[in-house]
Amino acid sequence: MKQGLGTQLRHLIELLDGAVAASYEEAGIDYRPRYTPVMRALAAGTPCTVGQIAAAAGITQPAATQTVALMLKEDLVATMPSPADARQKLVRLSHRGSALLPRLQQCWAATSAAAASLDADLPYPLSDTLAQAIAALEQQxxxxxxxxxRNRLTSTGALDEQKEKS
Known part of the structure; x- marks a missing residue:
């Protein structure tokens, strides 16, 4: 039986994230892969709002908020009030986060090379296929x-036939 799209995607993420997490552990770095988009967004050294981090990282604002909260607990980032609007917080790398950055960049380079290797082994590069799928889902x-x-199946009666078979 062919697995559904969601099941396949979850399995793919498990395979990729598990290997990336293991590579950090092998490098002696206590770090979660989910932190990478935030770390990359802050790597330039310019403090950012959570909204700016989300936009730069290509993640949702709630995901950025949750990740920043976890990273604050692990002292990878620090916050400060925005000089333009004290109600808004700016996020920057902490001293620990900044010190970890060179080692992380080495891990990221290895991960990028591994991703290129995976792309080369596939008939269509996974990175291109994912980019196309994201673009298509942004359109519809x-x-x-x-x-x-559902509307097409209902109008043709196919949905009712499926229910009767169940």
Whole structure:
């Protein structure tokens, strides 16, 4: 039986994230892969708002907020009030985060080379396929595609036939 798209994606993430997490551990770095988009966004040294981090990292603002909160607990980032608006916090790398950056960049280079190796082993590079899938879903979200499919199946009676078979 062919696995569904969500199951395949979760399994792929498990395979990739597990290996990346293991590579940090092998390098003697106590670090979670989910921190990488935030670390990269802050690597230039310019403090950013959580919204700016989310935009630069290509993640949602709630994901950025949760990740920054975890990173604060591990002393990888620090916050300070924005000089422009004291109600807004700016996030920057802490001393510990800055000191860790060169070792992380070495790990990221190895991960990037491994990703290129994976792309080379596939008939279509996974990175290109994922970029195309993201672009297609930005044009028409998956929820809209589900609703359209449900409407087509309902109008043709195919959905009712599926229910009767169940």
């Amino acid at each position: 979200p998956f929820g809209a595609r589900i609703r359209a499919a």
